[in-house]
Structures are given as structure tokens and as C-alpha cells.
Amino acid sequence: MNALEYANPTTLKDAVALLGPSWNDAAVLAGGTDLISMMKDLLVSPRRLVNIKNIAELGGIARKGGALRIGAAATFDDLASSAAVRAEFPALTEAVLGVTSPQIRNMGTAGGDLCQRPRCWFYRTGNGLLAIKDGKSLVPEGDNRYHAIFGGGPAYFVSASSLGPALVALNAKLRLVSAAGERTVEAARFFVSPQTPEQREVDLRPGEILADITVPLVKTRNFTYEVRQKEALDWPLTAASVALTMDGSRVKSAKIVLGHVAPTPWSAAKAEAFLTGKSIDETTAAAAGDAAADGAQPLSGNAYKVQLVKVAVKRALLAAARA
Ligand SMILES: Cc1cc2nc3c(=O)[nH]c(=O)nc-3n(C[C@H](O)[C@H](O)[C@H](O)COP(=O)(O)OP(=O)(O)OC[C@H]3O[C@@H](n4cnc5c(N)ncnc54)[C@H](O)[C@@H]3O)c2cc1C
Incomplete structure (x- = not known):
């Protein structure tokens, strides 16, 4: 590591004053758990x-007005033990x-989860975010077993955040603070698929701190189902977060957001439209899974993810209907 300064502010105002106009000024x-x-x-x-x-003002999880406020420095353990999160948002608890x-649960924070950099091995071994060499992406002809099956090109990595799809499905908003002021961004717009190697995969600017996340307290049946190769120390292969607004036993509107299959959390619009007006059972849940996988464009090594999408959506919907 190169020599660097270390600052330990106790207020958000002091913290943003210590950041700078470029990523290299300060982190x-x-x-x-990712940055180091x-x-x-x-x-x-x-x-x-x-x-x-x-x-202190970046921590805590509490109901505030018509929403649940999650401080960006709240840890996975804080989220896992929050009765309010569990009661309202099983989609979030399951993702956590x-x-x-x-170790990750103890140290990793909600803000860090959303801002963690892609785990793509081409990127992590120094080939840049878009993994372009001699004008061509290394991913389509390389080892792409964990890469995108939706929205690929020029970026083929998958968004690494497990909280992202759940927060998009739950219509969360993020508050970003800088020395110049603050702005609020919908979770769905926070994640972006970069078009150039310099662009980031999240709408975070140098000098900004993600201060908190607010999730509206709207009654939905929600759940997250993840498919993992192993239980510990790994990211999901595919995940589905769903949030259903019900009218009696029928779906009034559905949000179905896939994780780990695209450079951003991926909204399965066809599956959402298909479910409107239907009740959830084995048949409709499976058909929604098929609709969610429609339009997938697997690479040479990741066609297996298409089936995982179908399974994750079906199981998330059935669990949400029971929740
Ligand atoms: C073995 C292993 C398994 C893992 N499995 C999963 C998994 O299944 N699902 C999953 O989602 N993640 C997983 N992770 C990733 C882990 O969740 C992240 O490393 C963690 O959430 C990052 O949080 P942190 O607080 O440690 O962030 P840091 O490492 O401190 O920061 C990460 C990045 O975010 C920036 N940042 C952090 N907080 C803020 C903020 N408030 N405002 C602005 N920028 C900020 C930092 O500058 C840095 O660029 C895994 C990690 C490991 C090592």
C-alpha cells in the first residue's frame, strides 16, 4: 500500500469536508471489507x-414518518437483528x-454493500471495469461463468450488492451528502451500467457520502430468494427480490428484481406485468419465473443462470405469498 493520511471525523459535516473532487483525493x-x-x-x-x-448520525435503524430509515453505517448484524426490518421487509432480512x-456481518455496512466494487475477476486483476483489451471486451471469449445474462455490453460484470435488488423492489431512496449540499436518488437509479471505463457502476460522485436509506412503509408481501453454490464466503449466483401489493388474494402490482445477473439490479418487467390481477400459486409463480428469464442473453459459460432465474423468482413469489 502507498503512504496515506487517515482521518477519523465524528460528524458528517467534517467527513465531507475531508473528501475531495477526485476519487484519488480521499476514500x-x-x-x-472491500476497500482494504x-x-x-x-x-x-x-x-x-x-x-x-x-x-453517530450515520448509524441506526428506526421508523421515521412513513418510512424506515437505515443509516448507511448500520452493519449487516444491525440489519439482521432489527425487528422492524424483519416485520416489514423480509426481502431485506433474507438478503442480509x-x-x-x-466477520463480514460484523464489519460490513449497508452503505458499503451498495457501494462495493464489482467482483468481476477481469476488473479485480487490473483489466478495468469494462475489461477491454485491444478495443475488445475480454469477457465474451473468457471465463464468464459468473457474468451477466441481461444488459451485457459494454459492461458484463454483475452488480455485487445483495441489498440492492431488495431495496429496488421496495422503492427505497438513498440520501447522498457532499460539502455542497445533498441529493436524494431512487435505489433503482443509483445503480448504472457504465458506458466508459471511467464511469462508476453507482451514481456516487467524488466528495459524496451515502448517508442513509429510506424504505417507504407500504404494505407489501415481500421476500428474497437467493441461489448460492455454497453457504459461506461467497456471493449468490442469482437472486430474486419480490414485493407484491395485493388486492385481496390477487396481485395489484408486482415488483420483481433480479440480482447477480446484470451490471445493475435487473427489473423483470414482463414477469411484473404477467402477475397483475393474478393470485400466486405454483402455476402462476412458475410462469412468472419463465417470463422473468425471457430475453436473457447468456454468454458462453453462464447459460445455467437462466434456469436459476426461473427457480429464484418462483420460490421468492411463493415465499412472499406465505409471508
Ligand atoms: C468472502 C466475502 C463474501 C461476501 N459475500 C457477499 C454477499 O453474499 N453479498 C453481498 O452483497 N456482499 C458480499 N460481500 C461483500 C461485502 O458485503 C462488502 O464487502 C461489504 O458490504 C462492504 O461494506 P463495508 O462497510 O466493509 O465497505 P468498505 O469496504 O469500507 O467500502 C466499500 C466501498 O464503498 C465505499 N463506501 C462505503 N460506505 C460508503 C458510504 N456511506 N458512502 C460512500 N461510499 C461508501 C468505499 O469508499 C468503498 O469504495 C462479501 C465479501 C467477502 C469478502
Whole structure:
């Protein structure tokens, strides 16, 4: 690692004043479970680290007005043990419980989960976010077993955040604060598929801190189902987060958001439209799974993910209907 400054502010105002106009000026340090490994691999070399773990106003999970406010520095453990999250948003609790490592649960934060960098091995071994060499992406002809089956090109990595799809399905909003002021972004718009190697995969600008996440307290049947190769120390292969607004036993409107299959959480619009006016049973849930997989464009090594999408959507819907 290169020599760097370390700052330990206790207010959000002081923290944003310590950041700068470029990514190399300073990096926000939350749990460090992603950032420190990126620094060790020399993928990022910030001149200053701004620790946000001692800023009380960035923590906590509480009902506020008609929403649940989750501080960006709340950890996975905070989320997993929150009765309010479990009662209203099983989709979120299930996504949190999927991260089984006690170390990551203890240190990793909600904000860090949303802002973690892609795990794509081409990117992590220094080939850039779009993995372009000699004008061509390395992914289609390389080992792409974990890459995108939707929305691929020029980016083929998958969004690594497990909380992202659930927060998109639940219509969450994110508050971003900088020295110049603050802005609020819908979770669905926070994630972007970069078109150039310089563009980030999230709508976070240098100098900004993600301060909190608000999830509207709207009554839905919601759930997340993840398909994982192994229980510990890995990301899901595919996930589906669903949130259903019901009219009696029938679906009034559905949100179905896929995880780990595209450079962003991926809304399955055809499946959402298909479910409107229907009740949830084995047949409709399976048909929604098929509709969600429609339009997938697998690469040479990841066609298996198409079936995982079908399964994840079906099981998430059946669990949401029971929730
Ligand atoms: C073995 C292993 C398994 C994992 N499995 C999963 C999984 O299944 N699902 C999953 O979603 N994740 C998984 N992760 C990733 C883990 O969840 C993230 O590393 C963690 O959430 C990052 O949070 P952090 O607080 O440690 O962030 P840090 O490492 O401190 O920061 C990560 C990035 O976000 C930025 N950042 C952090 N907080 C803020 C903020 N408030 N405002 C602005 N920028 C910010 C940092 O500058 C940095 O770029 C896994 C990680 C490991 C090592």
C-alpha cells in the first residue's frame, strides 16, 4: 500500500469536508471489507482515508414518518437483528442473512454493500471495469461463468450488492451528502451500467457520502430468494427480490428484481406485468419465473443462470405469498 493520511471525523459535516473532487483525493472507509482489499491489490490508492464508523448520525435503524430509515453505517448484524426490518421487509432480512460470514456481518455496512466494487475477476486483476483489451471486451471469449445474462455490453460484470435488488423492489431512496449540499436518488437509479471505463457502476460522485436509506412503509408481501453454490464466503449466483401489493388474494402490482445477473439490479418487467390481477400459486409463480428469464442473453459459460432465474423468482413469489 502507498503512504496515506487517515482521518477519523465524528460528524458528517467534517467527513465531507475531508473528501475531495477526485476519487484519488480521499476514500470513504466504512467496514473496510472491500476497500482494504482493493487498496492491497493497488486497484485504488487514495491519498486519504476518511473513517465514517465513528459518525453517530450515520448509524441506526428506526421508523421515521412513513418510512424506515437505515443509516448507511448500520452493519449487516444491525440489519439482521432489527425487528422492524424483519416485520416489514423480509426481502431485506433474507438478503442480509444470505451473507453468512460472521466477520463480514460484523464489519460490513449497508452503505458499503451498495457501494462495493464489482467482483468481476477481469476488473479485480487490473483489466478495468469494462475489461477491454485491444478495443475488445475480454469477457465474451473468457471465463464468464459468473457474468451477466441481461444488459451485457459494454459492461458484463454483475452488480455485487445483495441489498440492492431488495431495496429496488421496495422503492427505497438513498440520501447522498457532499460539502455542497445533498441529493436524494431512487435505489433503482443509483445503480448504472457504465458506458466508459471511467464511469462508476453507482451514481456516487467524488466528495459524496451515502448517508442513509429510506424504505417507504407500504404494505407489501415481500421476500428474497437467493441461489448460492455454497453457504459461506461467497456471493449468490442469482437472486430474486419480490414485493407484491395485493388486492385481496390477487396481485395489484408486482415488483420483481433480479440480482447477480446484470451490471445493475435487473427489473423483470414482463414477469411484473404477467402477475397483475393474478393470485400466486405454483402455476402462476412458475410462469412468472419463465417470463422473468425471457430475453436473457447468456454468454458462453453462464447459460445455467437462466434456469436459476426461473427457480429464484418462483420460490421468492411463493415465499412472499406465505409471508
Ligand atoms: C468472502 C466475502 C463474501 C461476501 N459475500 C457477499 C454477499 O453474499 N453479498 C453481498 O452483497 N456482499 C458480499 N460481500 C461483500 C461485502 O458485503 C462488502 O464487502 C461489504 O458490504 C462492504 O461494506 P463495508 O462497510 O466493509 O465497505 P468498505 O469496504 O469500507 O467500502 C466499500 C466501498 O464503498 C465505499 N463506501 C462505503 N460506505 C460508503 C458510504 N456511506 N458512502 C460512500 N461510499 C461508501 C468505499 O469508499 C468503498 O469504495 C462479501 C465479501 C467477502 C469478502
